[in-house]
Amino acid sequence: MATTAADSPLIQRHGRHVELEAAPTALLWLGTNAAVTLGDGRLCWIPDGEDAQPVPVHGGAILSACRHPDGTAIVTGGDDGQICRVSPDGAVTQLGHFPRKWVEHLAASPASGLLVAGVGKEAIAWTRGADAPSHRYAVASTIGGLALDAKGKRLAVAHYNGATLLYGTNPDSGRVALAWTGSHLACTLHPEGRFLLTALQETGLHGWRLADLRDMRMSGYTAKTRSFSWDRKGKWLATSGDAAAILWPFDGKDGPMGKAPLLRAERKGALVTQVAFHPKDEVLAVGYGDGIVALARLADENTLLLDTAGAPVATLAWNDAGTRLGWGCEDGRVGILNMDARA
């Protein structure tokens, strides 16, 4: 690919930078209003064209965040053990408090109304509309990642030596134990719930085809995979952890078994840290360890430079309409790209 740091990045023409004074830990969208959670416990709202509006939420760092299932607020988890709902008007409501624990994982589904938090060795669930925990599931070791399918019913919990599958809306859910030696740090479920993929400490992915629990190995990464993104059809899974965005095919019943991945937006000597599929088009946004952000088209090798080098890209997300892309770098730089403005 021809993209270099010397090209004029698109953000200079069709976007803006916002400098925040702490490390962004997540960026999420409500319409065209970006919410950036920070390492100093604040959440910063960045409405379209307006100044950043910080809201103090947690005592320490915000470690996890997701959209509230009702779509009108952000849910945050902190190293102060609190789980909070933060509205764009600045209102903060506590949904749970687990003293001396870190809330490192959150997942939510608008379809089922379920909200799930990973707190130590427990997955804690709030059913639709609940403002206090409804039920909880214990696993044998600390939770490394949570994932819900598109219906928001199937819940996957990654942990040491494997993962556990549950029905998150059912307090008496049966469970499927999926064993694989090692530390599983993150997970994602295929939107239709056909496959579960986890990221391993030793790098690479482990996968299970859920119809027959067949194991899959996807290796060759130089660093741990921390970012997953499914395209809108569930055909491709984009992953971070190498010099290129690595895209695994999931269109057939065998998923990526026996197939080669697609590599996009490769930059020699760089490391992809974040990936985010456009919600409508076959376009992938890619963030790197050196602060570069680029857009890659699946159909060809073309890429477009969005932002110049800086600190590692820690978070990257499109809004639902696909009209805004936002990213946050570890030094507090936030980039907002406005696709409406692109003539």
Add this chain to the structure above:
Amino acid sequence: MAAEPTIPVTVLTGYLGAGKTTLLNRILSENHGRRYAVIVNEFGEIGIDNDLIVDADEEVFEMNNGCICCTVRGDLIRIIEGLMKRKGTFDAIVIETTGLADPAPVAQTFFVDDDVRARASLDAIVTVVDARHILQRLEDSHEAEEQIAFADVILLNKIDLVDAQELERVRQRIRAINAQARLHETQNCVVPLEEVLERGAFDLDRILEIEPNFLSEDDHEHDDAITSVSLRSEAAIRPELFMPWLRMLTTNQGQDILRLKGVLAFPDEEQRYVVQGVHMLLDGDHQRAWKPEEPRTSRMVFIGRNLDPATLQQGFEACAVRAA
């Protein structure tokens, strides 16, 4: 982008009741101008409330990296990454381990995980030893011996509870296991904290001060399973011979080698090369220039089981530049 300096990490080990909590409370309460994030195994034992105290789970897991003895602390990887999100709010990290913990997984975590290595570095393992009970502990506990073996700094605590003869026996016993660690004799863990925390390169220099084989055979009244071997060479060491030798040694004997450290003079190289290892894992780098007055002596220290000093010395010498 220039690499950011890493956060120094001190690991605190020691058998139950040796005085770790006393030392931790001093670190947390004394006015030393430094801010420490403290990772503890039992929050209840610490009498101080501070939002930089984190509970650990001591979750050890095996790596699938082809290294048969490689276990790491998954909770530490997680906690250190989480703490780094609040960077700027603390200067260093102290990790307390339970009395029964094997120090290897803690140390290996800092060798194995790339993200941890990029952000934090193992500064020193500090072991608190109860002078009155240690000889008994060494008889009945494998962990007590390993904790001494792994130490960079040993606080021989509660010395007021033993007489001079007993103290001397304890000293000798510790030295037989680990000749390299800096030993402080204390009551109530009273030692200047700068002797314990953020030691950095100071303790690497320590291995240059050790006389090889300063323990004569008859010091070994106990047949300790773990011993130290010190090697030295006045002649420069050839990296093209030394690196393969060290790799072979750790591949074949890694399970027995608990710790190794070295400061090496390579021919025509202005920089000191420092190497350290835990079991099968090695890490080496150029550290700083040799000072003009500094003798360019190369030194290695091995601490472990079934170490044969003669074979190690022979292997090391074979890596040296031969006199013309």
